[in-house]
Amino acid sequence: MGFRATPRVRSLHSFPGITVAQIDEEVAKLLQLKAQIGGDDGKHQFVLKTAKGTRDYNPKQMAIREKVFSTIIGCFKRHGAETIDTPVFELKETLTGKYGEDSKLIYDLKDQGGELLSLRYDLTVPFARYLAMNKITNIKRYHIAKVYRRDNPAMTRGRYREFYQCDFDIAGQYDAMIPDAECLKIVHEILSGLDLGDFRIKVNDRRILDGMFAVCGVPDDKFRTICSTVDKLDKMPWEDVRKEMVNEKGLSEEAADQIGEYVSLQGGMDLAERLLQDQKMSQSKQACAGLSDIKLLFSYLQLFQATDKVVFDLSLARGLDYYTGIIYEAVLTQAGVATVSTEAQNGAEESVSVGSVAGGGRYDGLVGMFDPKGRKVPCVGVSIGIERIFSIMEQKAEAAAEKVRTTEVQVMVASAQKNLLEERLQLVSELWNAGIKAEVMYKKNPKLLSQLQHCEESGIPLVAILGEQELKDGVVKLRVVASREEVQWRDVNSSIRRERR
């Protein structure tokens, strides 16, 4: 197949002001050529796998997933949340300008004619788009769905390119810190309910961070970049963070050291009180507003009996641009549970922290970015790091050598002799009609042993055993699989006697 470069090249030459339509045509030609050459170089053999960074869930994993979801959804419903769903892809421009540097991780769909689309990167931006599009000014909703990031996957640590997010948000103009406190209460309830071991919820406020940067002498245009360096404090020691600030980001040593003093502080309401009196910090109006709100938050958390796990931590600086007020992040503190064993690239076993398991904050400006008139809808929300929780639960189930049931079958309809298929089918149908979860083997003449083995393997507690004698007597033998205890079941089977009336 010859490569006809000439016409394409000419057309590009003759239109220095090339149009989008022409580019599309060029791209289509090149991609067609690529398809002719045969896709990725040398990879002509079909590979049986899932896409990089994704996984199937097998029935056991699904059983764990369902259990975790049911705890979480139970909590969201207890707090009166509604739920919504949005499409897996959005117009590309809906996502544009919302994720800063991370935008390069967005999956785009191929331009097959029509709209330019991207897979959703989180659930927060689609939520804000939904509110603006439907002019909704208050709602309390949860949304559990998969999101997509072309990130470097670390699947043993629960980091995938396709993963669940599990978000709860409260939108609306309300009195300060009441919905914010409820979000923290929800994190507290969920992490307690999932029984993942001890945890801490760190809280801080965007305004305190910004105020702190201002009073420490960070130039305005460096707030963001210094903030993202502070964000690394949970992975790097202070010395390295300081070095990055001074050497890479060009901050003065003095400013860096002042920041260093503040970000080492942790406490509760008392710390907020102290910082309100702090000579330097109290010069920032922003910081004071944030500190007063932290005080108010703690007073509400006391009423919610949730202060035991909450720490005001000035080093907490979440990456996302859209936060405007309080921010928080929950981490597991019990090392034994918080680590997941993984195979490092060199094959050695490595124990790594699963990191934060929930996070969120207040974002009062995001909805306004979508509203044609810029009308703001204040929002606060939390996202549960469900994939990490799955990893921990799977590991726990494996460690405990627990038998995870993947079906809920209560009765297996079996036969002890041959030629009882019709009777088995009839009985199992009666059970189904009565709402009983029941199974039958899809064989004409299965062996009793293999029917019993199936019960043992899949944890079915009861077997109904049909036999010629029992049919004549109008009874069914019911056996408890675990104890082998047997009873006769009288009434049910009048209709499945051999001699029908």
Place this chain on the structure above:
Amino acid sequence: MGFRATPRVRSLHSFPGITVAQIDEEVAKLLQLKAQIGGDDGKHQFVLKTAKGTRDYNPKQMAIREKVFSTIIGCFKRHGAETIDTPVFELKETLTGKYGEDSKLIYDLKDQGGELLSLRYDLTVPFARYLAMNKITNIKRYHIAKVYRRDNPAMTRGRYREFYQCDFDIAGQYDAMIPDAECLKIVHEILSGLDLGDFRIKVNDRRILDGMFAVCGVPDDKFRTICSTVDKLDKMPWEDVRKEMVNEKGLSEEAADQIGEYVSLQGGMDLAERLLQDQKMSQSKQACAGLSDIKLLFSYLQLFQATDKVVFDLSLARGLDYYTGIIYEAVLTQAGVATVSTEAQNGAEESVSVGSVAGGGRYDGLVGMFDPKGRKVPCVGVSIGIERIFSIMEQKAEAAAEKVRTTEVQVMVASAQKNLLEERLQLVSELWNAGIKAEVMYKKNPKLLSQLQHCEESGIPLVAILGEQELKDGVVKLRVVASREEVQWRDVNSSIRRERR
């Protein structure tokens, strides 16, 4: 911004045997250029919408969706099914060659480097890929997830580009027609359970169709195309179908007329019996095998008490290539429920049929297409047309002017006077901790009327009303919203008295 064509053009010229990597680079450059020019020509204004053919689900729609899912999942679990999940995208080549002409409807992801990916088109191909990849030879599983087709959307009829599929499949080497009969029993249970009005389940067999084509004198290479014409019989009268066969597909008039006689036949086990004796049909071994299985199927369906809705219909010819044995399709027959009113483009009201609400069949060859050694895993399954069911349920809810509750809140914690925020927060927290679904307004001093209105609007049955006097007396007033009946609640509130111990 200047367009630097020269270096790119030169590199293409000097490599007539261009590599994929080079094409990728060229494409990336062109697309970057496109981005600089500014995306689609002239479409610079941001549009607040979801992608074409997709929709958000609002809380009311989600409430209906959850109800439908719970009926369906309940049935799947009653029949002992496990569940799995697969990624939303697959390697492009996993989907290649599975959908015939419909492949053009597959959504591809943009080539951003790495693997070539496509959004799943159904759940059956990923299921077969999953079985082959994990060497699973028997499983009974359901899978409910969204699939993607770049089809012409008709959203008022429940046809979207992103839509749910709801599949139940039994894989494994079993005795004939037992799992097949269970699939039909499941359709019967689900459609009865959803209370959608009367329905029919049409059954036929790929082998009967093929045998019929053979004995009617259709040339082998025309089986597929004639089959897809027969498939149109539910939308077109026989005369038009005949015309298409003769004029467009070049079939002889005689053959067409013979087919016409057969496809007008409908019946039950008796029809299968009669066709087994039919002089022409009985010449085809394939047809006879199919007819015997239909007889067997009906005998099992009798045991399942499901024959009332099942019709053996020789005109049923489902489009998909991968079916190898029995096929079936369920349709709603009660016109009043089976139609959904829609706005036609000219603004006039139009009533359209929602068509089939479930379909499936046996596909014994698909898993083998993925297995490196071609090992076959026989499968039979059914897909519930959930989007059409949603459309009908939504319409029914609207027609009945039913109030659909979107939360499950049981108690609203309210106050009759000012300055009782703390007491409200404390009581609602106690209720949450006790597992009671409760809400509180996020205002310091909400009016009692607006608290009661919220209850009416969202269907909350009870209000706990706090007041100074009640707090002193150590009681909470509990009001039934509907009847305004009030009781005093004594024990709960010892801890929220004003004077704490």
